[in-house]
Each structure stands twice: as structure tokens, then as C-alpha cells.
Amino acid sequence: MSDTEQAMLIIATGENPEDWRSALRAAAPDLPIYVLSENFDPATIRWALVWKPPHGYLAKLPNLNAIFSMAAGVDHIFADPDLPLGIPVVKLVHEVTRQQHRDYVLHAVIHHHRDMMLFDIRQKERRWEFVRPAMNFQRSVGLMGAGPLGLFVAEALVGLGFPVRVWSRSPKEIAGAESFHGAEQLSEFAAGSDILVAMLPRTPATTGMLNADLFATLPQGAAVVNIGRGDHMDEDALLAALNRGHLSGATLDVMRQEPPPADHPFWAHPNIRLTPHIASEPNPWATAQSVLSNISRMRSGLAPEPLGNRSAGY
DSSP states (O other): OOGGGSEEEEEETTSOHHHHHHHHHHHOTTSOEEETTSOOOGGGEEEEEEESOOTTTGGGOTTOOEEEESSSOOHHHHTOTTOOTTOOEEOOOOHHHHHHHHHHHHHHHHHHHTTHHHHHHHHHTTOOOOOOOOOGGGSOEEEEOOSHHHHHHHHHHHHTTOOEEEEESSOOOOTTEEEEESGGGHHHHHHTOSEEEEOOOOOTTTTTOBSHHHHHHSOTTEEEEEOSOGGGBOHHHHHHHHHTTSEEEEEESOOSSSSOOTTOTTTTOTTEEEOOSOSSOOOHHHHHHHHHHHHHHHHTTOOOSSBOOTTTTO
């Protein structure tokens, strides 16, 4: 089959598809690439690179070989009730993506570990007061989520000398870290996590998982970092735990509503740091490398990777 019979379609809801087409064309100039607004024969489309595709549209592509997500998450694809069966759904996990997630988490963990939020407050109050820093081995980091990105972050935290605890849906073997899994081990996991980092996918089971019960189980003075999905967080419960002093701070890269309304209490809270969903930003160059590498794998008879799990929803 010739390349002219194996075209790619880019669906980039809310994004500029030309950024991705330019990166792909630079790396694969002979690959025909269309965007959704153009005229093309649906039968020629073998590959789809998508962000929030319109429900039912992918089912109109009869010869699709693979669906590539523009981001690490694939819940925006699995949300389509008419998603065609048997087509691989591929996550975007490139070295650049892993590095961005790792760097964000390391920065947030060290920010809370070294009491930088406290010093931010004291600077505004013009207070120059010493606080003896804890050593890395004295403060444990609990990581919720053990996918490819979570495991990469766990390895980095272990390398910095933090005691690392990892909670996942199913058992995982993680070098240098203590592993917990399932609902029955969640409380034990949380009770020993001084800094809780949530890197969970969006599923019905994870919605609202960061709630009052979980916060109450964390040690006194614990901090929370969420880079997963905004709907994992019970925002009122977080606010209450911070205001009564049980939690010391939170770093949030995701919110239930993005951006949050101007009167949202998180904006001005002294113990909350907000960032606008930047833990990792889909990069056209990295995306092109990942997609083209997987197309090459498939043309050689290999499966693309990493694959989303339709039954699990991520």
C-alpha cells in the first residue's frame, strides 16, 4: 500500500492543527495530512491524531489503523460512545512528556518539603524567621497513579532520597518504593504520605477520590499536589482541611472548572498555589516523533505503545 493511500487526519478541538501538521510534515514530508476542515476521502485515513474528537466522527473512517492522542490522557477519546471497536488508542508518552511531568512534581514536592509556601507568606509579612529544614529521608511522598508517567516520577523521587509510597489500582513492583493497591490499602497508603501527589487518570472510580476522608487520613501537616484531573478533587473538602490546619498546603495544576471563576477562594488562599494545567504541555515536535515512531512500528507488524485500556477508561 502506498503512502498516498495512508493519510493522516488531525482533529484538534480548541487547538491550532497547523502546529501539529507542520511538525509532522517536517519529519514525514511524504505523508498526506489533512485537518478536519478540509476535503478528503475518509477511506484514505489510516491514522488519526486527535484532541477531543467530535463524538461519532472516528466511526466514519472505515480504514483507520490507530487513534493517537495529543496528550497522555485518553479519556477524551474513550468518552465517545460510538468509538469504533478494535482500533488501538495510543497515549502520548514521549521523553519530553515524561520529563515535564517529572520536573513539575519534583518542583512541587521540594516546594512543600522545604516550606517555601510558609516563606512566601512570611515574605509578604516582612518576617525573617529561620525554620530548620527536614531532611529528605524524613518526609515521605505518596504517589497516586503508577502508569508510565507515574513510574518515571517515582524513580526520580527515589533517586532524591525520599521514602516513596505508590498507590495504584492493581499491584505494581516498583524498585525502591513501597507499593499499595486497591481500595482496601488506600487508607494505609495515605496515613504514611507526608506529601500526596495525585497523577490519576479520569475514570468513574477516581472522580471525587481526593475527598474529606482521604485528607483526614493524611498525617497532620501533610501537603497535596494534584496534576491528574480537576474532578478528582473535592474542592470544599480541601479548603476545609487547609483552613483547620490539618493540611499545610496544596499545589494544583488542574481544577474542576478551568479557569476557575474570579471569585473562587483558591485564587487568594495563602496555602494554595495554582498553575494553569502546565504540568506537561503537548508539544508538536514531541508528538510528531511519538506518532511517527508508532506508525513505523505498526508498518513493521508491531503494536503501538503505550496503549490505552478501553475497559479501564485510560
